[in-house]
Structure formats: structure tokens, C-alpha cells
Amino acid sequence: MAPLSTLVHDPVLIFATVMLIMLIAPLVSTRIRLPSIIGLILAGLLAGPHALGLLQHDKIFELLGAVGLVYLMFLTGLEINLNEFIRHPKPSLIYGFAAFLLALVLGTAGGRLLLGFSWPSAILLSSLFATNTLMTFPIVSRLGLAKHQVVTAAIGGTILTDTLALLALSVMVNWMQGSLTAFFWIRQVLSLVLLVFLTLWALPRIGFRFFRLTSPDGASEFVFILAAVFLTAFGARLAGVEPIVGAFLAGVALSRLIPGHSPLMNRLQFVGQALFIPFFLISVGMRIDLKILFSGFSVWMVFIFMIGMVLLVKWSAARLSGKLLRYTRNASMLLLGLCVNQAAAPLAIVLVGHRIGLFTEAVLNGAILMVLVTNLVGGWLTEKYGRLISLQATPERPETDVENTGRTLVPVSHPDTLPGLLDLALMLRPQAASEPIYPLYVAQDGVDVDERVAFGEKLLGAATARIVAAEAPVLPLTRIAVNVAGGILHVMKEFRISMLVIGWNGRSDSLRMVFHTLFDQILEQSLQMVVVSRIEHPLNTTRRIVLILPPMTERQAGFATAINNLGRLVVQMGARLHLLYVDRSAQEAKGLKGIPATVAVTRQPLSVWNDLMPALSSTLQEGDIMVLFSARRARTAWQPSLVTLPGRISRAHPQTSLLVVYPSDFSEEKIEEAPSGALPKGLAPSRILFDLEGFEAQDAIRLLLETMFAPASPAWNALNSVLCDMPPVELAAGMALLHSHVGEVSEPTIFLGVSESGFAFEGFDQPATYLLILLSPTERPPDLHLKTLAGLARFARKPDFMQTIKEAVAGAAS
16 A cells, blocks of 8 residues: 555645644644643654655655754743843752763663663763753743743753753764864864854844844844844854754843743744744654564663663652752652653754764664653653642732723824834733733814824724734723823723823923823822833833832832832843932832842942932943833822923933833822811911012022021021022922921921012022922921922912912911
8 A cells, every 4th residue: 555645745735734733633632631742743653654654754844843943942042031040050050960960870881781882872872861852841831830940940951961962972973083182172162152152142232233223023023033043053053062052042142132922922932833843843753663662672672771761860860959959849840841851952962873883773763762752751740740830829819909900001192102102011011911901092072083083093903913913912992082181091990990001202392291281180180000101212122221219119009019010021121120219228128029039130329319310321321221110299209309300311311211100009198188278287377478579589598487487596597508508399380399307396397488570490490489498307207208298299289279378378367
């Protein structure tokens, strides 16, 4: 009977057959509770030339299989947190050296004593047992364990063992050829150093420039990544190691440029898991020839020895490493499940060993059977113990309150800012969130409202496509409203939004509109976390996040949640974190609890808050993004300088991206306000002066102090000296504030001076009609001082502010 391959000779039909195998094998294997990886290998065995003969393992399958293996190692490297790998190399080193040394000792001894191999053959055979391929990595990735410490140890150990084994192969080849000289060692070491340097140092910089200079086009980004990966893999071959090592290094190098929740990452994973990796698994199965099982006892002896030895070595290395690293039994078994799998490296070593005469056909066939058995065992162990560890992990508490619904609202208005705004929302979105992202277009009502709605629909179409490309749920919304802020606020209430991500284009007129009208309305009438973004470069090219923490910021109710979101953003970007703060003890104790320990953090304390702008000018670098934590008005952490600070930073550094974060305010302690028609506590009618027309600011300060202290008295002199040298802050338009802790008062004391022509202050756009002075006792805690200041700011913003003051003064006079 002719083999079935005679019926499948057309390239289109061959490809269709492989697609059917890729579709059916995972479905069947799931039904019989086998990992889909094993299902694809068994399907390759069944359809291959040694079974049904449906497909032939020709050069096309060799090419696609090699591509799939390289791509698998690239995706594995892409999941590596390089900061964690550098900061915690111990687990990888312990497992890697344990596996290699155990394989070298036990494998060489067994090869010599049990199989009668020569020393070169026994040593090369032992290197097979040290290698492994992370075939079951997709399983742990699906279970959400890709960044687990055990997985990190397995990945690092895999690279170490495979590199050492492939170096052993190179040494054996040169030994057999008689070229094992000092020149060989020098060339090998230098080529490896050059490969690592070019991949980990040069490749990220090339990628950084590429993403900075090109528009966010999915096709060009994808092609660039593929070209970089396969060129690096070929460079590894030139360096004397297998291409899989280069592919893994390329993944590690490019991981910072490919955020986990980005459309680009989704495209890369989709192509690999749907096409390249299944091709590799099927090609592995096609190599297996079950007829070799009936070739005689000597063949079985080799089979049993190879399978038993690899299981013994991997089990011993996993248990020993687990003891040294204090892993639980489940963690040790997961490490075994990840590292027991054999695939590319042992096949490469055996094929070369067979070619140079060190291995027989029995070893070649035994290696293929070893691949099948170890992948069956590894797939089962990884699935079982990965699930146990995943179930033991602390589950995310289901949230029902508005603050934690996981729903993100993204108002969109311009196609230029759309990609960066949506990428930011995707990075801030929790990985386990099932709620959609809500892109919103608010069309202002008017005669041309139909045109605006049509424009908004086109914009929302582009937004939907980008979010769907990242495999995130999306629900686009259109609203017609007279007031844009009102439309946004209505949607936030209707859909119980937990985070608002809004942007502006950086122009001064738009900046003024966002921060002084639209933005104030949203903040005053909402409690959710708000992120205002001005994005000047692709977020995946961010190298460092400069976090600016004003004093008392950590006292906000939603601060911990905001820091957790920032930690998620830092990890997604693969960036470092640089911290600018004033109160060192408070910020170090509370400010970084939500930042993962794997993030590299540097700190730059400021002597006083006024040093912020010079510090930014000296510390900002290319590839930085600034994140300013701010506060809503009339809250504990609020201070007047926060009103103008985003604009000042934006104008001083127009080429650097800026995020302004307002933490949620659901449980923030509300400021005690004065009853309607009453003065705030601390402001007595006797300390209010209306007749300061024509006086300079310093003269006005002296006159106000005289309402409570005798002129030229020690207290008057001390306060006059402090206040006259103090730069005021703009509490609101036309209102200047001086505030300080002093020893001359025993309770919060407020003074108010009024001048129709205004007081001239440096840095103010216009003269200040009102001059407020707040003095707190020296022993009064800073948070209480800021509460008083916030209450004063709330009072000053009331529409009947001046009327209340006049009525209070008139009532006191009568």
C-alpha cells in the first residue's frame, strides 16, 4: 500500500493538513486531559513518516521547526524580568550548576560503566541530560505564573545548562578534529562576550531609536522584532553556540520595548502560539520512530538508561535546589516539570555526535524517544503543580465598590493623542481585570453636532481596533452634551468607572483649559482616580519613570491603589524608577509598598519643595517620563503650588512626557468647613483690613500683624522678618497666601488684607487683590496645618466669599 503522503503532495493541501492538525490536536488532548503540547507532538508522530506517512519531514518542516524553536525561546526571553534576574541570580545559578554537575558526574559514570562508551562519547552523552527546553512554559504563562520565582529560576537555569552543554559539544567536536587549542578557547570566550554585549547593550538602543523615529505602525514594528530576533539567532551560531541562545537573549533585550498588554505583544504571542511553535512541536513528533523499540535488547538498554538518567538528574537537581532555596514541595515539582523537558538542544547534540562518530543509531533514536517521554512527564507535572501553586496564591478580592470595578474611561478627542492614551490605559489596567475599557467621545451640542458625532465615531473605531488588538474588552461610548466635563462625569457615574485617563496635547491654551476649567470640574465632582497625560514619545521606549511625590501625598486615601497602578506601569514598561521627595522618612516608609521589589529604584531627596524644578532640570534624561502625584483641593495633601505645578513642569520640559495622578478620594477624610455665612476658624473680623489701597505688600504684612501684635515687639519683629522674606503662593486667581509654623501663636491664626489695585508679587501674572496669612503653632502637626490650609482654600473659592467677610466685619462692628 502506498503511503498516504502520496495523496498529500500539493503544498496548499500540506499546509491545510497541518492547520487541521493544529486545530484538532489541542482539542482532543484537552478532552483526554493531556497538555496541548503533548497532543501536538503525538499528532506529529501519528501523521509523520514513521506512522501514517501523511506528512514527510522534509526541508520545509525542518525550516519551520527551526523557526518555531527559535521563536519559542524568543517568547521565553520576552517574559523575563531582567531586573529580577540581575537582582536575584542565586536561584538560577544554584539550579543550573546543580543540574549540569549532576549530569556530568552521573551521566559520564553511567555511560562508561553501563554502556561501555569511550570517554568522549560518555562526556558528550552526559551533556544531553543537563539540557532542557522550556516546552511547558506556555502552561505556566496561561496559569499566570510567568514571573513566579520558580519559573525565573527554571529559565535562568535552562540558559546556563544549555549554554554549558552546547559548549561541551563544541569542545568535543574540536577534540575529535584535533583542534582543541588555546586559540579555540580564546575565540570562544571572546565571541560569546561579543554576542552578549551586542545583544543586551546595542540591540535595545537600536530598538529604542526605531520606535522613537517611526510611527506606531503594527506591521513595521512586528517585522523589526522578527528581523532582530533571527539576526541575533544567526549571530549566536557565528559565536559557536546554538541559535536558541541568541533568540533568548534577543527576547530579554527587547522585553523592555514590548509591554505585556500592548498590541505588539499580542501580535507576537498570537503568531508564535498559533503558527510557529505548533510547527516545531509537530516536527518533533515526526522524528519519532516507534519501530526502533523492537530492534533488540541493546537498544532498550540505551533507551532505559537515557530516560532513567535524565529523570534522575532532573529530579535530583530540582529537589537539591528546592532544599537550598527553601521551596515547597509543589514549587520543587513545578521546577522539575519545567526543566525535565527535552527537545532541540539534545537533538542538536546527538545529531552532531552521530555525524562525528561518537554516537550510534541507538543513541540517536533514544534521544528522540527521550524527548517524547520527558515532554509527557514534564507537561503533566507542570499542569498539575502549576495549578496547585496558582490555587494557593492569594486570589484578587472581588471588588464591588466603584473605586475598584476595574473599569477605565478614556475620553478621546484627537487622533494624534489616541495611540499613547490607549496604550497608557492598557498598561494601567490590571492583568486579571475582566471589565472593558471605555473609550468616550463627547460631542458638544450645537448646530454642527452631527458632524462632530460622525468624527467621534471614526475616532472610536480606531480606538476600538487598537484595544481589541491588545485582546482587551472594549465598549466605545458617544455622548452629546453642552458641557464636555458634564458628559464625562455623567458617564463615570452611569458605568461606575474606577479610573479616568485623560490627555491634552501640550499647547498652552489647551493646558489652561484642561487645568483651569474642564479639569477642575471633573476633580471637584468625582472621587475616582484620575490620570492626566501629556505623552511625547512611545511609551514602550520609556527607560525611567521619575516619580514626584509632594509632601503629605501618602496621606491620601487612594494613595496605595495609585502606587499599585504605578507599579504595574513600571513593570509593563520594564523601566527603572527614580523618586523625588521631601519627607524622607514618610515616603520611604509608605511610598513604595506597592512597587514590586524587582523594580530598580533610585532616590533623590529634596531639602525643600522649592528645589523641585532645579532638580528636574538636572536629573531628566532622554527616555524619561515624569509622574506627578497631586491632590484634590481641600484635602490633606493639597497645597496651592499644586495648582500651577503641572503647567510649570510642562513649559519647562516640553519634550518629556508627563502624567499627573490624582488618587481616588472615596474614603478621604473631608475637611471641616465653616458653616454657610460664617468665617473659617482662626479668621477673626479684627484681623481683616479692607483699607490697604496703595500699600506695598511688605507694608500690608506689617499692618496686618499689628492687628494682633504690638508694633516693634519681639513677636511682631520675628513674624515680620519671616513673612517679608517668604515667597507667596497663589491660592486662587487674585489671591496670595503666606503660611508658616511659628512659635508666636498657640492656635491657627489667619489674617486677611484687601486692596482693589492689588499687591504686586514676583511670579504672579496679575496683582493679588487678597493677601491671606496663615500662622500655625510650631507644635501643630503638618497634616493638621495642611487641613487648615485646605479648608481656607475651600472657603476662598466660594462665590459668596467677599460677601461673607463683609457681613462678618459689619456684624462685629455693630
